[in-house]
Amino acid sequence: MARCPRVALCLGAAGQPHAGPRPPPLSPRGRPFLRDAAGPFAGAEVYSSPMLPSSSSGSGSGPGPAPLLGASFVRELEVLQRRLEIRARSGGAGEHLARRRGGSAEFKEHRAYAPGDDLRRIDWAAYARTGEPVLKLFRAEEDVIARLVCDASASLDFGEPTKLDAARRLAAAVGYMSLARSERAQLFVAGDGIAREHAPVRGRAGLAALLRALDGVKAAGGTHLARAIDAVVRRSARPGLLCVVSDFFDPGPVTAALGRAAQAGHDVALLQVVAAEELAPSFEGDLTLEDAETGTLVDVTMDAAALAAYAARFAGLCEALRGWARRHGATYVRARSDEPLEGAVRRFVARSVD
Template sequence: MNAVATVSSEEPGVEPSSSLLAPDFLRRLERLKLLARRRFRGAASGSRRARAKGSSAEFADHRPYSPGDDTRRIDWNAYARLGELVMRLYVAEQDLAVTLLLDRSASLGVGTPPKIQVAKRVAAALGYLGLSQGERVGVVPFADGVARPLEPGRGRGRVGKLLRYLDQVDVDGTTDLGRAVDSFLARRPRPGLVCVLSDLLDPGGFKRPLDRLISEGHEPAIFHILDAEELEPTPGGDFALIDVERGTRVEVSLDRHALAAYRARVSAFLADVEGYARARGLSYVRVGGDVDFEDALLTYLRS
């Protein structure tokens, strides 16, 4: 049974939201495995290896026997060789906590298509994959704070709920990634994969919040949502650019010199984000512009 059939048959009420995911794209996602670079402590067994030793068939290590241990896991061969009781430890498989930290600030409302649409589709794809593979997927929309989140949950049965939830997310407020991360961490979430879907156009910067996530044991994955016009403005014309979040006004004539200066700034910004991600071993995917979000997602999943 393919994913499309699963969605349409199990969640008959999700048609409007299912437009976020093209059927062909869902079929391709079905074949991919969501990979994480670090092992996470899971609350339930899943298809992902966890750092904690557990009861799976894959040997991991030995430890001295302690009273109360499961005697079925004593390594008798080692006792024969060493004369000490040691316990066989196995890699425990646990589900991955995937948190979609979705930027819903007003800046995501601009673009063609609006960046929020792109972000939602990426979030929907990530969530669908996570749920399909038994991961715990939650959604935390944020702007200058955290809105009502979609609590983490497992199972393909949550796909419809996830899509409906995402469909209801609307843009509003200013970007404050720092406050959003603080609010998110205040809930003491289980460490896991935190997919940050944002344009990162935050006057407060993006590094400190992401560093905080890392320091709390999370692995951020950056999905940088940008519009083509932001990456390469159309030349010509005199404009008053209005910042939809802060309301600031910048008068600019889109001539050769101004565009060159802007491109230099954009390049520096992108290089800064990518460099940050590379330095910390984080995944970085830019979506929008000349990078199609589906291709970017597949690239991320194969990495």
Template structure:
């Protein structure tokens, strides 16, 4: 709904865009700022924006860190949702789904959004299927659902299908670290599963790395193919990519941000 009217509750301003109803321009504000702003009313808030960030221990990895990039990306998306009249909710996923922010609307809630994301810390293992089911039960309103995860949960595919069953438009932002995308050779290295605590000693010679890169490519390709078949927008993000480039190149040109 794009209904507007003086009987509705005023909540915020936004910049004028071509085609907007001129009746709702705040001319007093224009006189002070020489810029056009439209008054926003509660009935304009139609889109539910569900931002789901993987907060499992596997995300606490990489230089730069995967969870740090995930929080930054969710902060950008959440801010855009708030000022664009979305009803924004943010959940941290592990084996459960903790609603850490929202549902909320309006630019004034941006500081609370940033504070909530800053408090998200890695913990436990992630069961994406269970976590998404928990979230969907609490927040039933369909809209736009963005999952930001390394997808290392064995149940990622079931989690994706649960999001689709939520009747939301789904976006998957697949976050991986440079050490995962292109590991360096090593004579001997001990690998630690951050979620289970298990370790394994391996030798990362050229042959082992070639096999690893091949399997990684197949795995990422399978995820991207499933997303394409399901009508899900997919972007793979490296934490080595600066946030500005992630936003301007990957999210904007990928049609996730407009």
């Protein structure tokens, strides 16, 4: 029998997954965001990072791996970040909450005005001095944090591009938007029931640190995503955005852990990454499938009945996540690794349930 490694064995009982393989924005004087000063990260060291392109590198096409945030992706994020809101039940306040009446806030920094910004937030004194409109950003005494849980189990090393590539780019996008709004972001890398914690970051240097951390994430080992989520919630001093990026191929009680996070006040968002081969497998005949995380081998005959059973169980997994999100007021977005991710990010900002 032919051996076909890293193919999803699909789902276990009760709808739980069995382990499986799891023009640029301009400043008032017309300068591009990615070069010179024109955005919330103007002059940041991140622009010398290989993970973001220079203004001449286009959208990351050409030899070598694509950057986590290509130029066209960044242009989209600059528009979307102004619409992002975090709905955690806390007294936290980032840029979008610092405007509340009675809020205690201190001045954080200026950001260049962009079309769509609230004109009432322009610093007119600075405009009189420089001739360039800028916004005043504030940091409240308790600010909002976006916690990014990125699944790094072996099942993510599947697809073309891989699900891990898509997961890292989605986490980078959410982190970028949070940092652009003067909030903090913190990365947790989930694998084998452990949530490897990176220090929270903020602002210009913080974006570079976040992208470096994501660039180093490799897919290996098992998942136990539920235990990792519980660990993140236990370490959280106060609630914020909890964005879980995963294929959710996990034998554990993931939705129960997500429920505990929601009960603790977190604004939960589920970004499920899937590969085209998982949506429509092209395998046929007698095969031996290998579990990418455990090495377990299963002999199957891939006929019409087997493919139909697989499709039903895969749909059951997605529907279980979708239903949980609807019941708990959470966000659920499914993103294909082989399609542009801008659409998935738009749906995340709109707080969709796909």
